[in-house]
Amino acid sequence: MHKLKKIKLAFGLLLFMPTLLVAKVNEYAFDNGLKLIVKEDHRAPIAVTQVWYKVGSSYEYNGITGISHQLEHMMFKGTENLKPNEFSRIIAANGGRENAFTGKDYTAYFQTMEADRVEVSFRLEAERMRKLVIDEAELLKEKEVVAEERRMRTDDSPTALTREVFNATAFTNSPYHHPIIGWMSDINHYTADDLRQWYQKWYAPNNATVVVVGDVEPEAVYKLAQQYFGPLKAEETAVVKPQIEVKQSGKRTVELQAPAKLPYTMMGWKVPVVKTAEVDWEPYALEMLAGILDGSASSRFTKDLVRDSEIAANIGAGYSLFSRLDDLFLVAGTPSEGHSVEELQQAVMDEIKLLQTELVSEEELQRIKTQVVANAVYERDSVFYQAMQIGMLETVGLPWQLADDYVENIQAVTAQQVQEVAKKYFVDTRLTTAKLIPQPLNKKKPAMTTGGRHGH
Amino acid sequence: MVTRFTLFLVTLLLSLSASSAPNIEHWTTENGGRVYYASAPELPMVDIQVVFDAGAAQDKDLPGIALLANSMLSEGAGDLTADQVSAGFDDVGAKFGSSSERDMASLSLRSLTEDTALKTALELMVTVLTKPTFPQDAFERLQKQMLIGLQGEKQSPSAVARRAFYKNIYGEHPYASMPAGDAELVPHLTVKSIKKFYRQYYVARNATIVIVGAVTKEQAQQIAEQLMTGLAAGEMANPKPQVTSLTESQEVIIEHPSSQTHILMGQAGTSRDDKDYFTLYVGNHIFGGSGLVSLLSNEIREKRGLSYSAYSYFRPMHEKGPYQLGLQTRNDQAQEALKVMKDTLAAFIITGPTEEQLKAAKQNITGGFALRLDSNSKIAGYLAMIGFYGLPLDYLDTFKAKVNNVTTAQIKDAFSRRVHPETMVTVLVGGKAEQK
Numbered sequence: 065m066h067k068l069k070k071i072k073l074a075f076g077l078l079l080f081m082p083t084l085l086v087a088k089v090n091e092y093a094f095d096n097g098l099k100l101i102v103k104e105d106h107r108a109p110i111a112v113t114q115v116w117y118k119v120g121s122s123y124e125y126n127g128i129t130g131i132s133h134q135l136e137h138m139m140f141k142g143t144e145n146l147k148p149n150e151f152s153r154i155i156a157a158n159g160g161r162e163n164a165f166t167g168k169d170y171t172a173y174f175q176t177m178e179a180d181r182v183e184v185s186f187r188l189e190a191e192r193m194r195k196l197v198i199d200e201a202e203l204l205k206e207k208e209v210v211a212e213e214r215r216m217r218t219d220d221s222p223t224a225l226t227r228e229v230f231n232a233t234a235f236t237n238s239p240y241h242h243p244i245i246g247w248m249s250d251i252n253h254y255t256a257d258d259l260r261q262w263y264q265k266w267y268a269p270n271n272a273t274v275v276v277v278g279d280v281e282p283e284a285v286y287k288l289a290q291q292y293f294g295p296l297k298a299e300e301t302a303v304v305k306p307q308i309e310v311k312q313s314g315k316r317t318v319e320l321q322a323p324a325k326l327p328y329t330m331m332g333w334k335v336p337v338v339k340t341a342e343v344d345w346e347p348y349a350l351e352m353l354a355g356i357l358d359g360s361a362s363s364r365f366t367k368d369l370v371r372d373s374e375i376a377a378n379i380g381a382g383y384s385l386f387s388r389l390d391d392l393f394l395v396a397g398t399p400s401e402g403h404s405v406e407e408l409q410q411a412v413m414d415e416i417k418l419l420q421t422e423l424v425s426e427e428e429l430q431r432i433k434t435q436v437v438a439n440a441v442y443e444r445d446s447v448f449y450q451a452m453q454i455g456m457l458e459t460v461g462l463p464w465q466l467a468d469d470y471v472e473n474i475q476a477v478t479a480q481q482v483q484e485v486a487k488k489y490f491v492d493t494r495l496t497t498a499k500l501i502p503q504p505l506n507k508k509k510p511a512m513t514t515g516g517r518h519g520h
Numbered sequence: 521m522v523t524r525f526t527l528f529l530v531t532l533l534l535s536l537s538a539s540s541a542p543n544i545e546h547w548t549t550e551n552g553g554r555v556y557y558a559s560a561p562e563l564p565m566v567d568i569q570v571v572f573d574a575g576a577a578q579d580k581d582l583p584g585i586a587l588l589a590n591s592m593l594s595e596g597a598g599d600l601t602a603d604q605v606s607a608g609f610d611d612v613g614a615k616f617g618s619s620s621e622r623d624m625a626s627l628s629l630r631s632l633t634e635d636t637a638l639k640t641a642l643e644l645m646v647t648v649l650t651k652p653t654f655p656q657d658a659f660e661r662l663q664k665q666m667l668i669g670l671q672g673e674k675q676s677p678s679a680v681a682r683r684a685f686y687k688n689i690y691g692e693h694p695y696a697s698m699p700a701g702d703a704e705l706v707p708h709l710t711v712k713s714i715k716k717f718y719r720q721y722y723v724a725r726n727a728t729i730v731i732v733g734a735v736t737k738e739q740a741q742q743i744a745e746q747l748m749t750g751l752a753a754g755e756m757a758n759p760k761p762q763v764t765s766l767t768e769s770q771e772v773i774i775e776h777p778s779s780q781t782h783i784l785m786g787q788a789g790t791s792r793d794d795k796d797y798f799t800l801y802v803g804n805h806i807f808g809g810s811g812l813v814s815l816l817s818n819e820i821r822e823k824r825g826l827s828y829s830a831y832s833y834f835r836p837m838h839e840k841g842p843y844q845l846g847l848q849t850r851n852d853q854a855q856e857a858l859k860v861m862k863d864t865l866a867a868f869i870i871t872g873p874t875e876e877q878l879k880a881a882k883q884n885i886t887g888g889f890a891l892r893l894d895s896n897s898k899i900a901g902y903l904a905m906i907g908f909y910g911l912p913l914d915y916l917d918t919f920k921a922k923v924n925n926v927t928t929a930q931i932k933d934a935f936s937r938r939v940h941p942e943t944m945v946t947v948l949v950g951g952k953a954e955q956k
Contacts, residue, residue, distance in 0.1 A: 107562045107894070110890045110891055110894045140812070149813065149822055153880070156810060156811075156813045156884045157880050157884060158883070158888075159884055159886065159888030159889070160887075161888065177887075177888065177891070178889075178891070204825070205822075207825075208825030209827070209828055212825075212850065215778075215779045215848075216780060219779050219780075220677055220778040220779055220780055323675065323777040325672060326675065360610050361594070361605075361609075362603065362609075367606075371661070377664075377665055398668065400664060401667070430611075431607065432610075434612065435613050437613060438614070438615075439613070441564060441632060442565060442615070442630060444563055445895045446897075447894065502675075505674060506776075
């Protein structure tokens, strides 16, 4: 009885969803190849503008790794008509927030401002899309900034170091082999010409998608885009080489010794993604599988490995179904006190085995489907997130509508399909594992304090 | 994903202004819980938060107890196990969370407003809040996890620096207590002490209830009553003691096998009811609170490439929260970067901002007002802040004017009275500390 009620509830929620999901989206194609996507959201008088370029670390090769990210930094350091950092000052003076991010498959820039300021974004973004100036002296300083960023994020973080060596082990020739921020030696050796060439290669209207979400009128946004982006010249952009990962033929393992207090392990299986899948439903079945193992406090990892057996101090699973190339289904975690990395890995393998041999219950499937439906509502609380979904999909070469179809595609996943992908992909010939072996942190003297006293 | 600079969310939380501010309604439940409600009918969802004055500042001689008590609530409640609680929320697509910082300890719920979903999620939240069972086995597990978390802190130079920073600024003051606890003392926590803590602090008069979403005021009233009914009225937590200022500068150097040195510098800063707050806030926005365009970032990053991030912020709390300046740089540049940071601050205190800088800051703060309230979750955050700290209900409506009223002379005056480089705490955590 109880179970039946739950299933009914889930369908009830589903039935009322479609009306909500019809948000107004307008899509415009320009003669110069630029794509503009405008989504109306009138809840607050603001708008986010994002400019997405089809370039990221997976477009790079050895010797210049991280150059997409370095170029992202340089995009703030001056153009033909803007002095270094002037871009940021103009946005700030307009009450805006801005930043930029580089991923494996994209580089994106954004500004959030009150909705009547979209023009400011367009004017500045159009300028740096075609008129960037790479100044030698500015580059020299900004390479130092990026090197500091790398030290902070990676070199001084034992888990980030593990992730880096793990990816480099799992992928042989796929560009997912190297880190987004790049190897330190490459960062140290970019030349101004390297940056100029990379900019020339990828920054053009025909390699960009502009996304605007917020309290805007699409036709007015289109007119502004015509004014600022319309006149830009298309470019013969480079074609990214396929760099298809060679077939893996056995389990790979790697160990890392680093100053640390806690052991850590990563496990990853090579899997297809929406973009590469031969069977359409498989990525969604893998996504469901990720939801079964991890995703909330009731998922199997937390329930079985953290709360029940207490083998894991923490453990998570992740899968990026909208990557551009075949990617990894990831598991990462730290064993609890008194348990080894090997025990934790074995416990994870036991969970996988269970998924391969026993069908997931209807109750568990429904629980995840209900969460996906609810999340689709919650996500609309953020204009930024909505723009992000659209931009990311378009930039890896998928239609933005897939974000809306996502709920339906997850709803369609069956217990049999979950079992099928568990059997097909969770095999040793697709597996890489990494183990962090902590080394002592302090070989020297303890803290020392000079001066200091509290007043009265 | 690698971002260009890290936004310090704390600084964002500090500011707001007027015009499209939400209409906040406030009332008190029968047993004394203070409710703050704003209608947001556009999406079929609701955010509910219950905030208690039960953060680490109430730890007393048991560091970590506030956090452990807070996280124990969903580990068993009524006749439900932790598994049943978590599955219960998930079954209706609700998101339940708990958190405990220095001042605030809170429970939060995000649910669809569809009848069955909301009813189920709310009932569960009420059970967790009012009938926690504090099972011994769950307690031991969370205690172990806290200890592992504390081990993990030791491998992070930034976490090591933060701990030393608070310890040295606050000394014997409750704000010295790190929410994550203390490795030596967490083993001494007991279920008994947790229960006592819960009974004292998780009471209606110590609670602020925030409701933002597609519910009517009547529904909000019912929700608030339902949440509070099972709690004792109790008493509000005692006010925290005032923070005493340091009388000498302190430099704390901690060796760490990292390639960078993390530098934190600061002092006790402002409280939420501080008369100088807006002046200091706007002044600091110019000095180190506006990301890449701040004076500090300009000197450290833009001009010299010394650090990926260089920032400063006031973190106003019940009593004086810290005024914190920070950066990270390659070990051999630590002294150079520290000197630039100190010089930049000293210069700012002496000369204050220019009219042009102040104008740009005002444009940024007031011109982006709507961004601070563009989602239900942000609005809920502000309601919690207003309610918890007892700020006036028109706080959002008057914010812009208060920012616009600040003058360069006021900033110069406030910084020279309130910011004291000569008695600041400076923490350096890094490798090959040839500092000094």
